[in-house]
Amino acid sequence: MERLQKVLAHCGVASRRKSEELIIQGRVSVNGKVVTELGVKVSANDHLEVDGVPVYQEQPVYYLLYKPRGVISAVSDDKGRKVVTDYFPGVPERIFPVGRLDYDTSGILLMTNDGEFSNLLTHPSHEVPKVYIAKIKGTPLKQQLKALDEGVVIEGRKTAPAISKLKSVDMQKGTAIVELTIHEGRNHQVKKMFEAIGFPVLKLKREQIGHLTLQGLNSGDYRELPKKEVSQLIVDAKGFKTGRKRVRETR
Numbered sequence: 001m002e003r004l005q006k007v008l009a010h011c012g013v014a015s016r017r018k019s020e021e022l023i024i025q026g027r028v029s030v031n032g033k034v035v036t037e038l039g040v041k042v043s044a045n046d047h048l049e050v051d052g053v054p055v056y057q058e059q060p061v062y063y064l065l066y067k068p069r070g071v072i073s074a075v076s077d078d079k080g081r082k083v084v085t086d087y088f089p090g091v092p093e094r095i096f097p098v099g100r101l102d103y104d105t106s107g108i109l110l111m112t113n114d115g116e117f118s119n120l121l122t123h124p125s126h127e128v129p130k131v132y133i134a135k136i137k138g139t140p141l142k143q144q145l146k147a148l149d150e151g152v153v154i155e156g157r158k159t160a161p162a163i164s165k166l167k168s169v170d171m172q173k174g175t176a177i178v179e180l181t182i183h184e185g186r187n188h189q190v191k192k193m194f195e196a197i198g199f200p201v202l203k204l205k206r207e208q209i210g211h212l213t214l215q216g217l218n219s220g221d222y223r224e225l226p227k228k229e230v231s232q233l234i235v236d237a238k239g240f241k242t243g244r245k246r247v248r249e250t251r
């Protein structure tokens, strides 16, 4: 459910402010009833009219994109760089990325036109576990990675418990591959966490969000998420609200 003025604005009726005015002026109806209060919330199934003209409400859609490196997690870019919505030329809904991956990070990115779903999944108190594979400069000992699990201070705040796994070490090149599971979504979090323990990230990929993986997709591909998978994500996100410790139980 979203506030009526927000939905009207999203549907392109008018700006949010102007939509508020339309509501106050008694020009908006929801399921045949005129609404003049600003607090009313509606869903995609409600029938909306402005001045007696039906408002077309997009049905919510959900996609999983295998974001390639070198693409911006946005719907447009003023410098003309490639953005994630460029991968959905045939999708008429106004979709946007749920959270973001850095320009040079590849991997799973969810796309939707459902603001409530996006807010739920990116809200700091119930972010589902996300699994990253990082190629780092240096060859850490397991003990050095332990600091990541216990939390490191980035920008003055300690990160929540995480799970790191040393996957391989290339002694000749002086690099290592580490899997890191976190359930926060702070800006450049994974890179900053590795930076904090002295191992800069050379390459980063997000391999999993909750139960979702990149299986069957090549870079640049996407698939629509069926209702069942969307519901599972919502259940996961709500479940994680209660405790950060639960991140350990998923591995």
Ligand code: URA
Pocket (backbone or CB within 6 Å): 100, 101, 102, 103, 105, 187, 188, 189, 190, 191, 192, 204
């Ligand atoms: N952490 C990062 O540092 N970058 C990303 O793109 C995602 C998580």
